[in-house]
Amino acid sequence: MPISDWFKAREQRRYTAPTTTVSVADVPDGVWVRCEGCKRTLYMGDLERSEMVCPSCGKHHDITAPERLALLIDEGTFAEMDADLSSGDPLDFTSGKAYADQVVAAQERTGLPEAIVTGTASIGGHRVVIGVMDFRFIGASMGSAVGEKIARAFEMAATLRHPLVMVTASGGARMQEGMLSLMQMAKTSAAAARLAEMRVPYVAVLTNPTMGGVTASFATLADVIIAEPGALIGFAGPRLVEQTIRKSLPKGFQTAEALLEHGMIDMVVDRRELASTLALVLGYLQPGDE
Amino acid sequence: MPISDWFKAREQRRYTAPTTTVSVADVPDGVWVRCEGCKRTLYMGDLERSEMVCPSCGKHHDITAPERLALLIDEGTFAEMDADLSSGDPLDFTSGKAYADQVVAAQERTGLPEAIVTGTASIGGHRVVIGVMDFRFIGASMGSAVGEKIARAFEMAATLRHPLVMVTASGGARMQEGMLSLMQMAKTSAAAARLAEMRVPYVAVLTNPTMGGVTASFATLADVIIAEPGALIGFAGPRLVEQTIRKSLPKGFQTAEALLEHGMIDMVVDRRELASTLALVLGYLQPGDE
Amino acid sequence: MEFERPLAELEDKLASLKRVDLTDQPELAAEIAELEAEIGRIRETLYTGLTPWERVQIARHPERPKTDDYLASLFTDVVELHGDRLFGDDEAMFAGFGTLRGRRVAVLGHRKGKNTHENVRRNFGSSHPEGFRKAERLMHLADRFGLPIVTFLDTAGAYPGIEDEDRGQALAIAGCLAALSRVRVPVVVTAIGEGGSGGALAIGFGDRLIMLENAYYSVISPEMCATILHKDARRANEASACLQLTAADLLRRGLADEVVPEPLGGAHTDPPAVIEAIGDALDAALVSLAGISREALVVARYERLRAIGEFTGE
């Protein structure tokens, strides 16, 4: 479903029961789900009303890009950009699952053309350019199309002199596009650095998980970095770290809370307060004189 | 002796037997001295010829500002600046030894009006503005006059667009001038930051000891930081640190070598190679476009 | 506090007299009245003729209003920013945004705790390098987005630990000094308690310096000065006087622009009034700086710093 339709159908919208973290219990109609944080069985309606944050243990379940947009932006203010951009298969990558098939499958499963949705919008009355990644789409890995949409979002923010808000979730660079993907790290970072030189504000919201080439490029070049509670954020994947150092990882390693303690992010904000916090922060970050 | 005379009398110059680190042995005419590094008795002439670096153990003995200038700059190129600036006694500070008396005694002992000598010169053919601190002068602490001479040196470098070289040695801010001294940290840092904005290079040479308010201001704001082997460099004095943490300090704490390992300085350079290293570095640091 | 002991003794005596039933001993009423008058006179003398060392003690009073109290009372919409993006987050240094009487500003402040637990987390208000690097980061943010900077000084000094030295305490402070001297936004500093040396200076100069009457600001702690001069930290009293570290001293020398009076006995006897007075002074300072261009601000700040110092020769 294209984003525009999705917004029209907003009244009927339902959160996706996120099978990665919430397992639909075997009760009729999937009305009851089990929280992987506290293992309790929750009524899906309650979970939805608290924005997919478990009312019992506070676990933040993954949500989709359209769901995120609906939570963050002022109703009716979203205008999507670059909706027709999607991945090619430049390397004709067929090892493992064929990449071209993966893309089509992801498009069908998510209703999205790519792993990121970008556009202009308002948050608490502040005009912004916004990008939201969707982890369901091949782990929201960054290939050419994702990198291009991100670069264009930075450039639109530069042109409009509106703050940019990026909500990230990604496994990193998309290996199926080889070096073209790696270079998207440089491309998006260059776009972020250019925006910074123009003194236009940039706020990043790191959600679960934000890893690899995304964390090591545009995602952490923001003026203010917010993360969601419990989000896994890092460069190397935990399994690789474990294999490399040959010991088990400390509790809480690479969580938003650990990053806060290590000085890497500005704040950890509960999803239910994210929109208001963003509005508050945006109030302080007016584009500076050139 | 004013610096100009000192340079004229260069042929007759002798290094000061630095009583703080070299004890003149009880042999006639002070011709033999004992190295505090290796405890060997050395012929003063040999020590002089190796620039007061022990030929046996490599210990760098403290030298005076005029001696330092003679070692570093191209002969005949030094033109002193602000030679008439010296300390007042703004706080009428009489607790302990009266400050005014200390200043006079230091002037008489060193032949210098203040704890720093500044001027224009050449190093290996590169025109520079240079400042050299002299620890014998009330521990080369930074009061109003020292701060003023430093700020003027930065401003002269800015005006001429010649690189600035600062050779530091200091116990920190000069407490006998109270807040006026503390503010010299801000004043000299502001002058350094202004020079940096103008893309004029600044190289610092940290010699033994460089502590407190000097390390925590202009001394470490350089583009390239060089230190002499074994020099004590830090913010808090070792005794204060020891008292605070109530355990003994690790070996090598606050030495130039430790700072190199901790990433705080660019290189540790033997005094006998300092002039050539400075010339080499200055060759790379041409003032940038404005 | 030590110097308040004579007063405290009289107040104790008064309290015990007041517990007596006056119907039995009516002659005590006169005695009580006289004692009250005496206490008033002593209080007046005690606090109006405070020595520098007494002021230092008041500045260190555990009940004195702290950065957190000013944040809570004077600012709305406070957003705290954490971390230096390099190594850690230092709770001894507050960094963030806030709105002061409708004006959006960036806020920095040394942060002492209200209790032992908080003080341990905040290292009793003595920053590690991470605190200064966080402050420097906020200075650059404020510069980029045109937010005036307001700072609150209240620290005995930067922390002198082994790891702090190893992680570049000196360089972290120097970085703040350089950044603060070049930010192209107004900088208003308020000294609300202790102003200890380089750790205070790192966020402690700008376009205006407002000091509370009993705040001190010093190149060195009185105790360490006494140790150096007399090998006796107990002579801090004497050292305090020599160092000229009181608000009045700084005002007289032109280093401070304004001294905000405290109630008799010190700011802790009436925090709301003191906080409000600081708010007024801050507001006035920000208003006076609001019309100045970015370039003119930096030039004026540089000239202000350049003018500091008294020496002979020219």
Add this chain to the structure above:
Amino acid sequence: MEFERPLAELEDKLASLKRVDLTDQPELAAEIAELEAEIGRIRETLYTGLTPWERVQIARHPERPKTDDYLASLFTDVVELHGDRLFGDDEAMFAGFGTLRGRRVAVLGHRKGKNTHENVRRNFGSSHPEGFRKAERLMHLADRFGLPIVTFLDTAGAYPGIEDEDRGQALAIAGCLAALSRVRVPVVVTAIGEGGSGGALAIGFGDRLIMLENAYYSVISPEMCATILHKDARRANEASACLQLTAADLLRRGLADEVVPEPLGGAHTDPPAVIEAIGDALDAALVSLAGISREALVVARYERLRAIGEFTGE
């Protein structure tokens, strides 16, 4: 290397034949001649039709010329700069100045060791955050003083350790990417061996990319790619081919500007010639960039990056 084994066997046979006294067995002379011809043919085939995985193995050859060798042979007046001014000095990253055929430049390079001792100190060429922060510091220095930047890529990747994550490996790399994209001086990158992912990219893009014939540059290591795709690191051979990570692949896609040929068998068979050829290519690249204004350089670099990517839609 594994793929060289058939050749090695024939060479062993040849060597033993040559030890025989030919006066006793004159018929062997013909056999030797034939074997030598055979070896020549096989060598030709073996090295001209190298698979991507074979090239990866050559790129990792312990005798392959390293950043240090290029520094020693191509540059005079080398000045190494140490430290990130924050936490440490990382020996896995070289940073400094050098003079290349009379031209003063800033140099960055991943640094593998020549022996175990060096490799331990240099973490086998895999940088910690401090290495990237040192590199970023040098980028800013080069920008300030107008020094072109020359980089040498030779790393399996940034180090994936616990402390590295805690000290912000991702942020350190991102900082390099941002800085390198905006420096107003020419940036010439040479890929001399391994080009592993983000750790290579941190100093791995600019205005020109020169690659040695058997250098590789990849979004992910072949082994990890194979593990993800097939849960079997031993299928790295196959993954290498899919990833299009060879110099020829990058040249074809317009990501590399030039491929410098290596002697048969790889750069380690004739280091002086390879180093000199890289010197020629570097020199030519620097000459071609020398006349461009600072502003034009940054615009061109940005456009170069912006053009990378293949997708559908517009």
